[in-house]
Amino acid sequence: MAYKLFFTFFILLILSPLQANSLILNECYEKNIYKGNILNDVKDYSGAVVFYKNAYQCAKERKQKISSLASLSAAEFSKGNKDLSKNYLLILLDLSPNNKWAEKFASDKNISLVESKADDELISENSGGIYFKRNKETALLDLPQSIYVKGVISKDMLINLKKTISSNNIKSAIVYFDSPGGDLLAGMGIGRLIRNYGFSTGISVNASVSEYRESSCFSACVLAYSGGVYRSLSSGGRVGVHRFSKELSSKNDLDLAQVVSAKIIKYLLDMGIDVQLFDRMSNTSKDSIDIISKKDASILKLVNSNGEQKSWTIESLKGKGILYLKGVQRTWRGVGKLLFTCDSKDLIYATAMYSKGNIIPSGEFILEIDNKKFDIDGEIMTDKDNYIVIFKPSIEQYKLISRGSKVSFSILALNPDFFYGFSLAVNKENSLVSDYMGRCIRLSDK
The missing domain is CATH 3.90.226.10 (2-enoyl-CoA Hydratase; Chain A, domain 1)
Structure with missing residues (x-):
């Protein structure tokens, strides 16, 4: 183990800062290409496309982008999407004119590389x-x-x-x-x-x-x-x-x-x-x-680029009689929800939900309260429409929310340049939020 650590340190030391940074950033690309290739090998082409798209987003070098595009083109063709396959080939050829692989693939698959007007x-x-x-x-x-x-x-x-x-x-x-x-x-x-x-x-x-x-x-x-x-x-x-x-x-x-x-x-x-x-x-x-x-x-609500009006409500879990606090924000990227459930000492948790997109979550999450950031220990799940993260806030976090002005939640992606997140305003005079946070604090103290 010590040998491996020393070897890694030595490699990073002799590389230029740019090379070292590239080595670290390439991990995102390599992970996605690897997962895409596994799914492609078992003919799960739809799953492979998701990872190849993320590999393209992670790519920092021209050759990585070309490789991602080639994989995307081949996977889409295998799915039966000839037009999409052609589209990826054309983007590849913009990056690499006269690319031999692209020309041969197009010829073998009878794909015309002439763009329509x-x-x-x-x-x-x-x-x-x-x-x-x-x-x-x-x-x-x-x-x-x-x-x-x-x-x-x-x-x-x-x-x-x-x-x-x-x-x-x-x-x-x-x-x-x-x-x-x-x-x-x-x-x-x-x-x-x-x-x-x-x-x-x-x-x-x-x-x-x-x-x-x-x-x-x-x-x-x-x-x-x-x-x-x-x-x-x-x-x-x-x-x-x-x-x-x-x-x-x-x-x-x-x-x-x-x-x-x-x-x-x-x-x-x-x-x-x-x-x-x-x-x-x-x-x-x-x-x-x-x-x-x-x-x-x-x-006048003529401009709402930061999202539609945020709202907080107290709602009841159907058939259970359990009350929870729900905050919602809608943005052009999707809908974010933050739910706090404090019903008994054994039932104290929070749930963050966000509309599913094309990023691959890294498993890292951040709760931010008035610019104070907390790494969240939680597991991500998905349903048909959402990413879902369940976690247990600390008493300190409940207290900060109760007297704060803004709470945010972010789902980080494997690609460090991407994340999904949303922010909810907490009006200090909004007794709905502060009262429910007080309930959570009292139950957590027991």
């Missing part, structure tokens, strides 16, 4: 202001694609956004806006389309088709932007509203204005936006723009 062409501005170019690597990692909406909001823009999503089979996306406004009804139509797909929204210029500058989302654009499940506002982005500009000259026009106003209010409520936003619209001349600060946008 649709795979590589940016949709033109003539398509109604919708800009989209598939990012192969983003698609590989199952991350959201980027769609850019630029120009005056119109019915044509709504139609072309629908076409872009359906023709490219986009499953997850962030839709970025840069628009002075336009058709109110089209704006709400775009927003509802985005919400139906579960996409998020932001405000940004597409750098590939326009020089960098501040980006804006005004008037009808704000309604379209409101459709995002999660809505972000960068430091260079601006949102602004004003009264819709239909001139009122008759009773019919007044009736129409009331109908449109009712539609806007209902839409804002459906999107989870505070209807005070409509008041700000109504109180601003059609010739002016009321720029909404990021702080006000958060208050």
